[in-house]
Every structure is written in structure tokens, then in C-alpha cells.
Amino acid sequence: MLKTVTGQAAGLTKDQRNAFVAAYLGWAMDAFDYFLVVLVYSEIADDFHVSLTDMAFLTTATLVMRPVGALLFGMWADRRGRRLPLMVDVVFYSIVGFACAFAPDYTVLLVLRLLYGIGMGGEWGLGAALAMEKIPAERRGFWSGLLQSGYSLGYLLAAVAFFLIEPVFGWRGLFAFSLLPALVALWVRSKVEESEVWEKSVRLNRTPAHQVFKNPAVLRRFVYLVALMTAFNWMSHGTQDIYPTFVKKGLDLSANTAIAIAVVYNIGAMIGGVLLGAYSERLGRRRTIMIAAAAGLVVVPFFVLSTTVGWLMLSSFLMQVCVQGAWGVIPAHLTEMSPDAVRGFYPGVTYQLGNLIAALNLPIQEALAERHGYPSAMAWTIVPTLAVVIVLSAVGKEAKGVRFGGDGAAAPSGAATGTVPS
Numbered sequence: 001m002l003k004t005v006t007g008q009a010a011g012l013t014k015d016q017r018n019a020f021v022a023a024y025l026g027w028a029m030d031a032f033d034y035f036l037v038v039l040v041y042s043e044i045a046d047d048f049h050v051s052l053t054d055m056a057f058l059t060t061a062t063l064v065m066r067p068v069g070a071l072l073f074g075m076w077a078d079r080r081g082r083r084l085p086l087m088v089d090v091v092f093y094s095i096v097g098f099a100c101a102f103a104p105d106y107t108v109l110l111v112l113r114l115l116y117g118i119g120m121g122g123e124w125g126l127g128a129a130l131a132m133e134k135i136p137a138e139r140r141g142f143w144s145g146l147l148q149s150g151y152s153l154g155y156l157l158a159a160v161a162f163f164l165i166e167p168v169f170g171w172r173g174l175f176a177f178s179l180l181p182a183l184v185a186l187w188v189r190s191k192v193e194e195s196e197v198w199e200k201s202v203r204l205n206r207t208p209a210h211q212v213f214k215n216p217a218v219l220r221r222f223v224y225l226v227a228l229m230t231a232f233n234w235m236s237h238g239t240q241d242i243y244p245t246f247v248k249k250g251l252d253l254s255a256n257t258a259i260a261i262a263v264v265y266n267i268g269a270m271i272g273g274v275l276l277g278a279y280s281e282r283l284g285r286r287r288t289i290m291i292a293a294a295a296g297l298v299v300v301p302f303f304v305l306s307t308t309v310g311w312l313m314l315s316s317f318l319m320q321v322c323v324q325g326a327w328g329v330i331p332a333h334l335t336e337m338s339p340d341a342v343r344g345f346y347p348g349v350t351y352q353l354g355n356l357i358a359a360l361n362l363p364i365q366e367a368l369a370e371r372h373g374y375p376s377a378m379a380w381t382i383v384p385t386l387a388v389v390i391v392l393s394a395v396g397k398e399a400k401g402v403r404f405g406g407d408g409a410a411a412p413s414g415a416a417t418g419t420v421p422s
Contacts (some may be wrong), residue, residue, distance in 0.1 A: 013134070018191040019134045020143060023127030024150040025184045026090050030123045031098040031154025033116065033159075033178045034062060038241050039162050039259065040171040042248060045316040047171075048106040052245065053370070056362040059241060061110055062117035063233075063359035066352035069121025074345020081194045082130040082344065089126060090184050093119025097178025116210015121355075132335040133197035133343070135139030137401050138281065140336070145277015145328030152269035152324055155240070159262040162255075197340070197405040212341050221337055222350060228392045229334075229354025232327065234385040235293070236362055239303070239323050241362045242369070242378065243316065250374035251307060254320055261312050268317035277332070285333045285398040289326045293389040296322035326389065336399040343404070 012020070037044075037058050045055040069089070076085045079299040096116045128147065132207035135143045158174075165173045213219050243265075272292070280288040299322060302315035334347035361381065368377035 011139075014379055015193050016134045019193075019195075020131045020147065022086070022184065022188045022192050023131040024147055024373060026086065026123050026127050026150075027147065028150035028157065029090075029152040029180060029184055030093065030120050031151040032158050033093065033154075033175075034059075034120060035155045035158040036161075036171075036174050036178075037062075037113065039158055039244055039262070040166065040174065042245055043166075043171050044109070048109075050106050052249075053363055054106070054365045056241075058110060058113045058367045059237075059362050060359045061113045062120060062236075063355045065117025066121030067349060067354050069118035069123075070125050070348035070352040071121075071345055072118070073122030074125050074342075074348045075128050077344030078198075078342055081198055082126055082133075083188065083192060083194050084093045085122070085344075086126045086130065087188050089119055089122040090188070093123065094179050100178065101172040101175035113245065121348065121352045124351060125345060128331040128347055129198075129338075129343045130192070130195055132331055132409070133195045133404050137342050137403055140332040140401075141281035141329070142274065142278040144280070144330070144332035145273040145275070145325075147331045148328045149273035149279070149324065150264045151327075152187060152273065152320070156263060156266040156270075159259045159266065162259050178292055181313075198344070203298070212339050215339075218339055222346070223236040224392075224396060225334065225350040226353045226357075228389075228396065229330075230357040231352045231354075231385055231388040231392055232330065233351075233355045233358035234381070235296075235323055235389055236327060237358060237361045238317055238378070238381045238385055242365045242374070245366075246374040246378070247312065247370075250369065251312075253309070257309060261316055262307070264313045265316035265320040269320035269324035270393065272321035272323070273328030275328075276325035277328030280329045280332070285329045285336075286393045286399050288329050289333075289393045290390050292322045292326035293386045293393070296326075296386050297383065300379060300386070304378045304382070332400075333398060335404075336389060336402050 014266055041058060042052060044058075045052055048055075058330040073085045073089050093116055096112055098117060100109060100112050100116070103112055131143065131147055132140055141202055161174055161177060165177070169176070213222070244258045246252050247256055275290050276292055283291070296319060299315060299318045302311065303319045306312045306315045330351070331347075334350060335343060336348035365377045365381055366378060372380075
């Protein structure tokens with residue numbers, strides 16, 4: 001196991017490392033700001049005198065706008081390169097996140113979270129394209145898992161910030177730290193070179209996006225990946241967004257206990273993402289996802305029925321090893337399934353359209369919890385989602401190891417390289 005991980009981790013050039021770190025930190029800081037709302041939305045609800053169900057729409061607002069950001073920044077990146085759009089995007093969502101600290105009421109905060117969703121939607125696709133286009137094909141699995149684990153690192157940092165900042169400065173003080181990602185943008189400007197794959201694609205092929213989508217295989221693949229990402233986002237948000245509130249409100253444990261549990265399960269998420277991402281080079285992308293989701297089904301009873309701190313930590317740790325282990329494959333999988341000419345927006349838009357469809361996850365879970373309790377609400381949403389992830393992965397295809405920078409029209413077709421079923 002260790003040999004598999006270390007073999008893929010070694011041997012990057014300085015530019016490849018810089019590009020990866022820029023994408024990783026951008027994604028981590030993005031998740032940091034997103035999960036601040038998840039961790040404190042019950043506190044914000046008390047301040048603004050709104051229900052938890054209404055507060056849950058703050059996360060929905062962010063998820064709804066993410067496809068807009070993926071489309072706008074992704075199209076810009078396909079035309080002008082990855083580097084500048086990524087910098088502008090990070091600065092934009094940093095400023096909006098900071099402004100949330102000064103929201104006078106629920107309505108203003110909702111509008112700010114809508115704007116934040118645009119920035120968050122743009123970041124992942126650009127960062128994944130920039131990183132995966134620079135990483136050698138045979139090592140994408142490990143670096144894909146590590147890149148996606150930036151999401152869990154952001155959650156982990158948000159949990160630590162909650163411990164250190166919220167008791168002194170309240171939830172507004174947490175959002176004031178959202179300016180930190182601006183430093184990442186400056187780092188990108190000074191250290192990262194443009195994607196050579198993008199430059200080669202521009203020289204060889206200037207096919208507009210609408211022409212690329214006239215290829216039926218590309219369009220079918222797009223629809224399939226949106227469906228897959230819908231299931232993935234239900235899986236991720238269904239096991240994470242409601243969990244701190246379940247611990248605090250459902251089990252009547254302290255906020256500090258809930259955050260301590262969040263720290264533990266995010267460590268599990270990071271471990272799962274890296275290990276399973278690396279093993280997807282050996283097992284294949286789809287098979288790794290199916291194994292992770294099947295293991296998650298086994299963990300569900302312990303995850304939803306545990307009531308003591310020890311079992312909560314263990315079950316949530318194992319669940320996130322499985323869930324984020326499956327997610328660790330996604331940066332490599334989506335970029336490999338993307339045509340060269342539209343790789344700036346294709347992975348991000350499929351990912352974020354899945355987020356859009358899954359945006360009602362938290363309000364649905366909160367509504368179910370009000371009627372039937374948190375264990376039932378989680379079980380009734382998580383079990384079907386994991387099953388759907390397994391089925392969609394089983395009927396799909398993959399393009400593991402495809403070489404970027406070909407004719408720019410589409411990923412290679414065929415059973416081994418990425419055609420999806422008609």
C-alpha cells in the first residue's frame with residue numbers, strides 16, 4: 001500500500017508541484033468558507049431569528065450558483081488559459097466571503113452566499129484542469145486524491161477556526177478570515193506557469209464549445225457525468241452538511257464535541273481520498289468508486305445510530321474514508337473524460353450541475369429530521385445515494401491514463417478509454 005502511494009507521489013517538477021499546490025490551496029480555502037456556514041448555521045439562525053430549515057437554504061444558495069461560476073470561469077479558461085481566471089476567481093470569492101462577516105440580516109447573507117457560489121463553482125474546475133494537465137498520466141490517481149482532500153482540509157481548518165475564533169469573535173469573526181484565499185491568488189501569479197496542454201490545444205484546435213458538443217459521444221458523456229456528479233454530491237453533502245447539527249441538536253452534545261468529531265472524520269476523509277485515489281491507478285477509476293460506496297453501505301447503520309462520542313467518531317471517520325475515498329478519484333476521472341478543447345469548463349460544469357440538482361439535500365434532510373428524527377433522515381437519504389453511485393459507476397466507462405493534448409475534440413473513444421453508453 002505504502003509503495004503504491006509513494007511511487008506515484010515522487011518525481012514532479014517544480015512547475016508541476018507549484019501548480020498542484022496552487023490548486024490544492026485554492027480548493028481548501030474554498031471549502032473552508034463553505035463549511036463555516038455548515039458549522040455555525042444554527043448560531044446564525046438564533047441571531048437572525050429564522051428556522052434551521054430556512055438557514056439550510058444558505059448552503060442551497062451556494063450550491064445553486066456553482067454551475068454559473070463553473071460555466072463563466074471555465075469558458076474564460078478555455079479561451080485565455082487557466083492561470084488568470086483562477087486568480088480572479090479566488091480573489092472574487094475571498095472578498096465575498098469576507099463581506100459575509102458584516103451581513104446585517106438573513107436576506108443580505110443569502111445574497112452574499114449566492115455570489116459566493118459563483119466563485120466556488122469556478123475554482124474546482126480550473127484548479128483540477130490546471131493540476132491534472134500538468135501531472136504525469138500514470139500518477140494522476142494519487143494527486144487526484146490529494147487534490148480532492150483539499151476539500152476536507154478546508155473543512156478541518158474551518159473546524160479548528162471554530163474552536164479558536166468563534167468563542168471570542170462569534171460567527172462573524174470566522175467569516176472575516178475569508179480574505180486568506182487572496183494570498184493564494186498572489187502565490188499563483190508569482191509561481192505557476194500556464195498549462196502547456198492548453199497552449200498546445202489552442203495551437204492545434206480552436207474549435208468552439210458548441211461545435212465540440214455536436215459530437216453525440218461528447219454530449220452523452222456530459223449527461224452521464226452530470227448524473228454521476230448528482231449522486232456524488234448527494235453522497236458527500238448527505239453525510240457531512242447535517243452531521244454537526246445532528247450531533248448538537250439531535251444528540252444534545254456540545255458544539256465543541258461536534259467540532260472535535262468533525263476534525264476526526266475529516267482526517268478520515270483525507271486518508272481515504274489519498275489512498276483510494278492512488279489505488280485507482282491499479283484498480284481503475286470506476287471499480288475503486290464502487291468498492292468505496294459499497295463499504296459505505298456497510299458503515300451506514302453505525303453512522304446513523306451511534307450515540308456515544310467514541311462511536312460517533314469511529315463511524316463518521318469510516319464513513320468519510322469511504323465517501324471521500326470515492327471522491328478522491330473524481331478530479332482525475334472527470335478531467336480524463338473531458339475533451340481537450342473544453343477541459344476548462346467541462347469537468348467543473350458537470351460537477352456543479354450535479355451540485356445544483358443535489359442542492360436541496362440539506363433542507364430535505366432537515367425537514368425529514370423535524371418529522372422523523374436525524375437517524376431516519378440520514379439513512380433515508382444516504383442509503384439510496386450510495387446504491388445509485390454504485391449503479392452509475394458500474395454502467396459507465398473511464399479514460400484512465402489518457403494523454404491530454406490530442407486533437408482537442410474528445411477523449412479517445414472505446415470501452416477502455418471513455419465512451420459512455422448511448
